[in-house]
Amino acid sequence: MSxxxxxxxxxxxxxxxxxxxxxxxxxxxxISPGGGFQGGVIFGASIILYVIAxxxxxxxxxxxxxxxxxxxSIGVLLFAGIGLAxxxxxxxxxxxxxxxxSAGEGHGSHAEHALHLAGHLGIYGxxxxxxxxxASVMITIFFETANTxxxx
Amino acid sequence: MSFGPTTFISAAGSTPVLVIVIxxxxxxxxxxxxxxxxSVGWYLATTATFIAFLLSLSLLYTVIDGxxxxxxxxxxxxxxxxxxxxxxxxxxVLAVIAFISFIITLYGKKSVEQEIPEQKIPFFYSAYxxxxxGIMGIVITGDIFNLYVFVEITALSGYALIAMGKDRKALMAxxxxxxxxxxGATFLVLGIGYLYIATGTLNMNDLMQRLPEIYDSTTVIxxxxxxxxxLCLKLALFPLHIxxxxxxxxxxSIVSALMAATSTKVMAFVLLRIMFTVFTPEFVLEVVPVxxxxxxxxxxxxxxxxxxxxxxxxxxxxxAYSSIGQIGYITLGAAIATETAMTGSLIHILNHALMKGxxxxxxxxxxxxTGIVNIKDMEGLGKRMPWTMAAFTIGAMSMxxxxxxxxxxxxxxxxxxxxxxxxxxxxxxxxxxxxMTAFYFWRVVESVYFKGRSARIDTLKSPHHSDExxxxxxxxxxxxxxLCIYFGLWAxxxxxVAKNAAAFLLGS
Amino acid sequence: xxxxxxxxxxxxxxxxxxxxxxxxxxxxxxxxxxILGMNxxxxxxxxxxxxxxxxxxxxxxIIWDKGGPYDNPLPHVLMLTAxxxxxxxxxxxxxxxxxxxxxxxxxxxxxxVVINSHDGDKEIPSEKASTxx
Numbered sequence: 145m146s147x148x149x150x151x152x153x154x155x156x157x158x159x160x161x162x163x164x165x166x167x168x169x170x171x172x173x174x175i176s177p178g179g180g181f182q183g184g185v186i187f188g189a190s191i192i193l194y195v196i197a198x199x200x201x202x203x204x205x206x207x208x209x210x211x212x213x214x215x216x217s218i219g220v221l222l223f224a225g226i227g228l229a230x231x232x233x234x235x236x237x238x239x240x241x242x243x244x245x246s247a248g249e250g251h252g253s254h255a256e257h258a259l260h261l262a263g264h265l266g267i268y269g270x271x272x273x274x275x276x277x278x279a280s281v282m283i284t285i286f287f288e289t290a291n292t293x294x295x296x
Numbered sequence: 297m298s299f300g301p302t303t304f305i306s307a308a309g310s311t312p313v314l315v316i317v318i319x320x321x322x323x324x325x326x327x328x329x330x331x332x333x334x335s336v337g338w339y340l341a342t343t344a345t346f347i348a349f350l351l352s353l354s355l356l357y358t359v360i361d362g363x364x365x366x367x368x369x370x371x372x373x374x375x376x377x378x379x380x381x382x383x384x385x386x387x388x389v390l391a392v393i394a395f396i397s398f399i400i401t402l403y404g405k406k407s408v409e410q411e412i413p414e415q416k417i418p419f420f421y422s423a424y425x426x427x428x429x430g431i432m433g434i435v436i437t438g439d440i441f442n443l444y445v446f447v448e449i450t451a452l453s454g455y456a457l458i459a460m461g462k463d464r465k466a467l468m469a470x471x472x473x474x475x476x477x478x479x480g481a482t483f484l485v486l487g488i489g490y491l492y493i494a495t496g497t498l499n500m501n502d503l504m505q506r507l508p509e510i511y512d513s514t515t516v517i518x519x520x521x522x523x524x525x526x527l528c529l530k531l532a533l534f535p536l537h538i539x540x541x542x543x544x545x546x547x548x549s550i551v552s553a554l555m556a557a558t559s560t561k562v563m564a565f566v567l568l569r570i571m572f573t574v575f576t577p578e579f580v581l582e583v584v585p586v587x588x589x590x591x592x593x594x595x596x597x598x599x600x601x602x603x604x605x606x607x608x609x610x611x612x613x614x615x616a617y618s619s620i621g622q623i624g625y626i627t628l629g630a631a632i633a634t635e636t637a638m639t640g641s642l643i644h645i646l647n648h649a650l651m652k653g654x655x656x657x658x659x660x661x662x663x664x665x666t667g668i669v670n671i672k673d674m675e676g677l678g679k680r681m682p683w684t685m686a687a688f689t690i691g692a693m694s695m696x697x698x699x700x701x702x703x704x705x706x707x708x709x710x711x712x713x714x715x716x717x718x719x720x721x722x723x724x725x726x727x728x729x730x731x732m733t734a735f736y737f738w739r740v741v742e743s744v745y746f747k748g749r750s751a752r753i754d755t756l757k758s759p760h761h762s763d764e765x766x767x768x769x770x771x772x773x774x775x776x777x778x779l780c781i782y783f784g785l786w787a788x789x790x791x792x793v794a795k796n797a798a799a800f801l802l803g804s
Numbered sequence: 805x806x807x808x809x810x811x812x813x814x815x816x817x818x819x820x821x822x823x824x825x826x827x828x829x830x831x832x833x834x835x836x837x838x839i840l841g842m843n844x845x846x847x848x849x850x851x852x853x854x855x856x857x858x859x860x861x862x863x864x865x866i867i868w869d870k871g872g873p874y875d876n877p878l879p880h881v882l883m884l885t886a887x888x889x890x891x892x893x894x895x896x897x898x899x900x901x902x903x904x905x906x907x908x909x910x911x912x913x914x915x916x917v918v919i920n921s922h923d924g925d926k927e928i929p930s931e932k933a934s935t936x937x
Contacts (some may be wrong), residue, residue, distance in 0.1 A: 176866060181884065210331075217324040224321050227313075230370075237313040238370040285895045289902055441882055448889045455896050464907040465920055471900050475829055478842055478893055485886060486849050492879070493856055 240266025637713025
């Protein structure tokens, strides 16, 4: 595959933009269309593009198996952990506003602001978690199904 | 903020969600923590299932004391938000499932180490815990779309677990289950879609209140039909059972035990739940007389399951066909729809989980020590593995419905329920199936105790001595065997809960 | 008659798609074709959900300045989940097919059945069973 110079150059040029766009989609997921799933898919696609252009071996040196395994778990742990944090702060599971803690108690614009911020940050955390999982799962699936060696 | 006692009190209010989140967290931790040490996966799984079991017990007590518990995800009020509901009915099933999965996890350490390649064990436990989390979710959720999601989580982790079987046939078993399971789940989601079209809600309580006005609409009837067919595929009711025997036969022993004890039971539970708490007894008895069809199908399942089991040579396959027959008992009790029969049906969910889980654990122990799965090769095994085979005999007696075992209790309630409903013609079906069950289990017991050693056992090391399975396996198996007798003698506890649950289901 | 066909065309399309997928899942021998059928089957349901969410004259359900009728966003969200489920099922199925191909050397269902019938009820070798303890 080494002679496909055009594919490699174009991929090299385009992949950073794809990844930047995926971060944009994740970051805007809480108030507009987009979010962790879509952003994660885009990010995963950028890595898959890289592997298609540069080959499996080069791809695995960039994104190792250990890394994807960790990302799979850490994304879900982030999601579930934020939910549990809400429970520990005295709310229901995934009740983000409770993350504000004592700052969100009482009335007035200050408390309201804290609640608002906590709600947004909670959702951001969830979106980032989902993004990590989806991206790493896509990469894992691609590597595993594309892997033709007999190592099971 | 402070982590005072109030933290724990408020966290205690979140028990319904913690029951699911703890196995889920453990499932995700398993691959990471296993990098530190290989055997951590099992400890993690045991701890997580044990905590889930304790939480589900506390939930059951809360429900018995104070009535139905409702939990709002993210504090969004139902019917908008997702609601987790624990009533008499599912609190009972939840505790049963959590208990069985804890015991099977405890049992499975050595069996998993032998049957699963070492580098895959962390991922095995990950999928295993995900499966348990999914099953708990199915039981506890009060939102019908959430139910579909949990059904799929369970199914997907189930496919992975089955495919880890040693035989390459496990792959095809998993694949065929995947195809049929997806058809079932897609029918389920299609039915849910129709219900949403008709009512505009997905909350089960809300559906129950809104549906009666439009019971005669074809949309609702179509929805019901799709959901029924989808669920019957998932719970392997007789003509839709073809995925089940291969799955139980070729998956790893511990997975066979777990799936036989929990997954079809839970789908039967979902069937009951949708028939009686999303729709009402009035709908299933009068508007669309689905119970009449279900009675016929259950009888066919009971007879055919036992009949096919008679002809099997592989013991795992025999138990699988026996399961198909036993599922018929559960749906039969639901279809008769009187309080006594329903009690029998619900108690059979517990009893069958105990018995079949235990029988598959016995087979797992035999496979672990000898690798034998053919009934003919089991000849003379009674001397070699006396404790394991004693447990098998108790399980077999239970399956037949011998007095003083759990099997008797559920069959008694089913039979009296059938007579009470004026369906005396169902009693011979139960009787014939019991006799057939006796035949196919007797075949095994006979070859285990009353025949000389098989050539297969002679090829093992020191064929003359007893060579029992590891301590952990024997103890857990015998513990379940003890429970089979205990709940047969002192059945009042579970029967009381099941009666209340049946009354709750029938809305009286 | 023509109203039933044209007025409810979304239902006809989804039924046709589901039937095509269903046929492929049941009748095709090639395991990958079955998975293609499964995807079409699930897409049919997704189409049903999305088409029922349309409100006549409705716009994208994002709260924006102009207000007005919005399409029902809930089915879209539900189908997002269903798409995830569909993708995961496909991934598991493809992974299984890769392993089936590695151990059987074919992905034709009828050939695998033949191979399996030659296999008989293979058992777990007992020498391994007794060494690990």
